[in-house]
Amino acid sequence: MPQDSVLLPAAPEIGSAWWSPVVKPIGGSAYTVKCGSSAHTNGASYAADVSVGVGTNVYAANDGVIEFWGWDNSGYGNLVKIKKTSNGYRHYYGHLNEINFAQPSNVTRAAYLGKSGSSGTTQAHLHFHVQSGSNQLTATGITLVGMTGFTSNQNYPGVNAACGTMGR
Numbered sequence: 001m002p003q004d005s006v007l008l009p010a011a012p013e014i015g016s017a018w019w020s021p022v023v024k025p026i027g028g029s030a031y032t033v034k035c036g037s038s039a040h041t042n043g044a045s046y047a048a049d050v051s052v053g054v055g056t057n058v059y060a061a062n063d064g065v066i067e068f069w070g071w072d073n074s075g076y077g078n079l080v081k082i083k084k085t086s087n088g089y090r091h092y093y094g095h096l097n098e099i100n101f102a103q104p105s106n107v108t109r110a111a112y113l114g115k116s117g118s119s120g121t122t123q124a125h126l127h128f129h130v131q132s133g134s135n136q137l138t139a140t141g142i143t144l145v146g147m148t149g150f151t152s153n154q155n156y157p158g159v160n161a162a163c164g165t166m167g168r
Helices: none
Strands: 031-035 048-050 057-059 064-072 077-083 089-099 112-116 126-132 140-142 150-152 161-166
Touching: 048 161, 064 089, 077 112
Parallel strands: none
Antiparallel strands: 031 048, 031 161, 048 126, 057 112, 064 077, 077 089, 089 112, 089 126, 126 140, 150 161
């Protein structure tokens, strides 16, 4: 087993009703996803850092109610957090350059949320994860395996390396 791998407990899969928050360019390939950052703990243990440049459109992976939007001091930079009302899962979209709304609202799957960026970090990417529970320190991470537009490889989620691709 590689030295930087982490064994995580089995987690529920979100399934194909969830869609990738990014769309691959017309005629292009899906974006590389990196996983296993030491910052990805607890609720973010199955997080994906999607290698997109500044200004890539970001969409809601599922429906829900926007719980938070704006600057987050814990490292996400500009963040949108959505709570799915049917199961309480929360989905996080971090490091955004632009957020597309100014008040709490309900969103549907594939609703435009904003543009990717590098807020709160040094390199542009989209941080995306799903968790069960509202407290980041005690929440349970939900694996992205099964999500439409996400293809994982053997590194997902515990090796600090490329772990798949994302884009529908």
